[in-house]
Amino acid sequence: MEIPKTYEPREVEERWSSYWETKGFFLPENTSDAKAPVFSMVIPPPNVTGYLHMGHALNHTLQDVLARWRRMSGDRVLWLPGTDHAGIATQMVVERQLQQEGVSRLDLGREKFVERIWEWKEHSGGTIQKQMRVLGESVDWSRERFTMDDGLSHAVKEVFVRLYDDGLIYRGEYMINWSPGLQTAISDLEVEMKTIKGKLYHIAYPIGHRVNSPVEGLAEAYQAANDGEQKSGLLKTPGGDFIVVATTRPETMLGDTAIAFNPEDAGAAGRYQGMISRSAILPLVDREIPFIQDEIVEKDFGTGFVKVTPAHDPNDFAMGKRHNLEFIQVIGKDAKMTDLAPEKYRGLDRYEARKQVVADLEALGLMLRIEDYTHNVGHCQRSGAVVEPLLSTQWFMKMKELAEPALEAVRDGRTKFVPESISKIYSNWLENIQDWCVSRQLWWGHRIPAWYTPEGKAIVARDEKEARERLVAAGLDPNTELTQDQDVLDTWFSSALWPFSTLGWPDQTEDLKKFYPTSVLVTAFDIIFFWVARMMMMGLKFMGDVPFRTVYINALVLDPEGQKMSKTKGNVVDPLEVFNKYGTDAARYMLTAASTTGLTLTPQESKLESARNFANKIWNAARFVLLNCDEVLQSREPLDWETEIAPPELADLWILSRFNRVALDVHSALGEFRFHETAGILYHFFWDDFCDWYLELSKPFVTAKESTPQNLAVKRRLIYVLERSLRLLHPIMPFITEEIWQKLPHKGESICLAEFVPHNSAQLDGRAEREMNLVIELITKIRNIRGTFNIAPSVPLKAQIVPADDGVREVIIKMQDHIKRLARVGEIEIIDKIVERHGSAHSVISGAEIVVSLEGLIDFDKERARLEKEVAKLGSERESLEKRLSNQDFVSRAAADVVTASRDRSAELLDQIEKLGAMIKAL
RNA sequence: AGGCACGUAUGUCAAUGGUAGACAGCCACCCUUACAAGGUGGAAGUUGUGGGUUCGAGCCCCACCGUGCCUACCA
Numbered sequence: 001m002e003i004p005k006t007y008e009p010r011e012v013e014e015r016w017s018s019y020w021e022t023k024g025f026f027l028p029e030n031t032s033d034a035k036a037p038v039f040s041m042v043i044p045p046p047n048v049t050g051y052l053h054m055g056h057a058l059n060h061t062l063q064d065v066l067a068r069w070r071r072m073s074g075d076r077v078l079w080l081p082g083t084d085h086a087g088i089a090t091q092m093v094v095e096r097q098l099q100q101e102g103v104s105r106l107d108l109g110r111e112k113f114v115e116r117i118w119e120w121k122e123h124s125g126g127t128i129q130k131q132m133r134v135l136g137e138s139v140d141w142s143r144e145r146f147t148m149d150d151g152l153s154h155a156v157k158e159v160f161v162r163l164y165d166d167g168l169i170y171r172g173e174y175m176i177n178w179s180p181g182l183q184t185a186i187s188d189l190e191v192e193m194k195t196i197k198g199k200l201y202h203i204a205y206p207i208g209h210r211v212n213s214p215v216e217g218l219a220e221a222y223q224a225a226n227d228g229e230q231k232s233g234l235l236k237t238p239g240g241d242f243i244v245v246a247t248t249r250p251e252t253m254l255g256d257t258a259i260a261f262n263p264e265d266a267g268a269a270g271r272y273q274g275m276i277s278r279s280a281i282l283p284l285v286d287r288e289i290p291f292i293q294d295e296i297v298e299k300d301f302g303t304g305f306v307k308v309t310p311a312h313d314p315n316d317f318a319m320g321k322r323h324n325l326e327f328i329q330v331i332g333k334d335a336k337m338t339d340l341a342p343e344k345y346r347g348l349d350r351y352e353a354r355k356q357v358v359a360d361l362e363a364l365g366l367m368l369r370i371e372d373y374t375h376n377v378g379h380c381q382r383s384g385a386v387v388e389p390l391l392s393t394q395w396f397m398k399m400k401e402l403a404e405p406a407l408e409a410v411r412d413g414r415t416k417f418v419p420e421s422i423s424k425i426y427s428n429w430l431e432n433i434q435d436w437c438v439s440r441q442l443w444w445g446h447r448i449p450a451w452y453t454p455e456g457k458a459i460v461a462r463d464e465k466e467a468r469e470r471l472v473a474a475g476l477d478p479n480t481e482l483t484q485d486q487d488v489l490d491t492w493f494s495s496a497l498w499p500f501s502t503l504g505w506p507d508q509t510e511d512l513k514k515f516y517p518t519s520v521l522v523t524a525f526d527i528i529f530f531w532v533a534r535m536m537m538m539g540l541k542f543m544g545d546v547p548f549r550t551v552y553i554n555a556l557v558l559d560p561e562g563q564k565m566s567k568t569k570g571n572v573v574d575p576l577e578v579f580n581k582y583g584t585d586a587a588r589y590m591l592t593a594a595s596t597t598g599l600t601l602t603p604q605e606s607k608l609e610s611a612r613n614f615a616n617k618i619w620n621a622a623r624f625v626l627l628n629c630d631e632v633l634q635s636r637e638p639l640d641w642e643t644e645i646a647p648p649e650l651a652d653l654w655i656l657s658r659f660n661r662v663a664l665d666v667h668s669a670l671g672e673f674r675f676h677e678t679a680g681i682l683y684h685f686f687w688d689d690f691c692d693w694y695l696e697l698s699k700p701f702v703t704a705k706e707s708t709p710q711n712l713a714v715k716r717r718l719i720y721v722l723e724r725s726l727r728l729l730h731p732i733m734p735f736i737t738e739e740i741w742q743k744l745p746h747k748g749e750s751i752c753l754a755e756f757v758p759h760n761s762a763q764l765d766g767r768a769e770r771e772m773n774l775v776i777e778l779i780t781k782i783r784n785i786r787g788t789f790n791i792a793p794s795v796p797l798k799a800q801i802v803p804a805d806d807g808v809r810e811v812i813i814k815m816q817d818h819i820k821r822l823a824r825v826g827e828i829e830i831i832d833k834i835v836e837r838h839g840s841a842h843s844v845i846s847g848a849e850i851v852v853s854l855e856g857l858i859d860f861d862k863e864r865a866r867l868e869k870e871v872a873k874l875g876s877e878r879e880s881l882e883k884r885l886s887n888q889d890f891v892s893r894a895a896a897d898v899v900t901a902s903r904d905r906s907a908e909l910l911d912q913i914e915k916l917g918a919m920i921k922a923l
Numbered sequence: 924a925g926g927c928a929c930g931u932a933u934g935u936c937a938a939u940g941g942u943a944g945a946c947a948g949c950c951a952c953c954c955u956u957a958c959a960a961g962g963u964g965g966a967a968g969u970u971g972u973g974g975g976u977u978c979g980a981g982c983c984c985c986a987c988c989g990u991g992c993c994u995a996c997c998a
Contacts, residue, residue, distance in 0.1 A: 599992080893977090
């Protein structure tokens, strides 16, 4: 048999991923037991324009680990894949394409444009799906969904209509976030606040008089008025009174319809007593605007006067509503000044207008001060443009009523977050939730199912036919002309339905009954609000139950320097490159092992190397077995542990016990999403226990030329443990385990469907573990001596061992051949008492004393130092134990088993210290 | 501004209130018949600082210093 010395992942991976998919192993129907428990997950649908990034790689790996583990544990597993239509992103991609052809989407028209997008999707859209296939993710491709599919679109309409009928969706003119870059409204969540260095402009507004020619000296007067303790924004001059307001956006003053100040300033002792009865004349516009009092204005900020632009600022909008102000929209959707602005400014871009307004105010002497000012400005997440708060008619979803059940479901534990601390963040957001603007001025997406009569009355219905029926019901002419709303819904609207729309809702399908609620959602932290919370609300509203029992939040993947990855920083790591370089299994292992309790994950080259080495270790352990166990491997039937030819020996009982403990631990760790621990347990079991000890112990029998019954039994058990270990490793490292498993005696078509090893408590063997630990410790101590004195491995040593009791004696006799070989000792003598001390090195373990003859090799200073160091180490441990034990409070208050353990340990330490002391003395 | 995390070996991270571990790196010796992507042994820590609770604190509480994230927004 030819087997390469190092594991070559690439060739292996290609073979198995296509095999798995062709065979349909990942369909839940594949589970033979129709009554088996169900385990279901929906994938967080990636953006259809996207390609796999490290975050997906982590997210998908963890889901795959869970899916494979549950599948092997006998569950009917559904892991449903799909993508979302990413309205804005996708439209942008195709628009950019058109731009290169010199065509705009408007030239093409809506229908043709949407056709183009579908074409694009068919040809270029499936990148992530292809990547997922390469990675062998165990999703059910037969159930793949896309948010723009007929079924899911149907669900979207149904939800919209029902929410509307329930009064939870409404249309109205409100202040929304307008993205001038994208020419659409966006939701609050899509606005990203960035700190910007801007200016704060202090502007004087005249009270009760017009300013037609430049005013002198106002800036100085303003300076003087604010020099002292008492600051004031009211300037009295021979030419008349002025008030001063400050703004970061001077161009909006053209739309001012009031000046506001805090009611306390208006009171008897207030600075601005009496102002309420006066009015200002808006410079450059000459509009007379009133003063209003409003709590929202802070007295201590600036002058205490605030200009109010109800059509261009969310706070001002609220004040406008409260005080019945005029809403004058001076900036349009194209971010240019409208016809409602004075003629001079019309058509100017908002920033051009700002310059002009500033210049004009300066010319009039009304610009009193311009200071540097750092503040936060909303930017459109997608286009980067500065968001314009605009008054606009849009569709909204009422959230308060929907949020309450979603809060309750987490409070009462119907849905659990892992880690638990996430639930606080979730609740906090839901408790302060605002209504959701769901309409988007795009062409790609679910068109809003609303029709308008020529008079502008909106009829919400599933289709035009139903809209006409509803016309009749409303007593209107069914033949009246109807035009459908031009807008589409936010992509997240359809994503919010994902856990049930993908399963066939609103039809009561078998899948829906079987797989809803889903068992687990694995997702990233940053879409808790965008997605998780909204799914909770929609699931509870339309399915009457939570969409998932557990939400596991995976870590945020940082770059190797610990920085957040971003395209602008240019530090994005392509997971496919990493997976290619180190192998998919190694990369998966690294990601799993790095999934600790923290919220971030910093992949490191060294961790990947270590993971690759682990894969190679597995490969070579298997290589050893495959190259040496021919006669057993010829049998294709799985092997039994019990074999009549030779009874299990200590090492066998030990590894079996260890294996069962590990199987048990892995089960419970995965059950609680402790991925890091799972990876660690398996690593140490396979490398330390299986390779370093069990496999090493087996060597004399396995490599022996003659096949005695004992040799055969050892080989059989070796293969037995290896095959089962592969099963435990499979969820994390699917490819290498499949590759090897297929070469071993096994049952079934694939390790994917092999049983995930029932742990057998009866095979836990504390005695075997204790005895084997003694052997391991003994060998380690002798190796330690060899290392200290730099004795080459080729030089055989002579060891004497003093067992503490007959049990130990028996173990040493039983294992002496192994001990000799692994410690490279030529001769072992079991003695009752140490006689020859001079010229030997000594060691003490729990249960035995060891003497290694080093005639001519020993360095007494080194030996003394070594023993004294050991004494010091044990001594300090004993000291602290004794200190504790002499404390009456400890003895009386600490748990009994802790006290007992401390006493035992202390006695043990004393024994060893005394023995070591005697050894030093005798040197 | 408010909220939430986090500060542990050189790096990245672990550790139900019971004397701190892993991986990588480092030092020494070894190509010992699966693997040098390996083997054997070793060195490395006042757990950010200062208090408190407790028989006992890396872990719980308070304050401070430092770092990160989220939410909101101040004109």
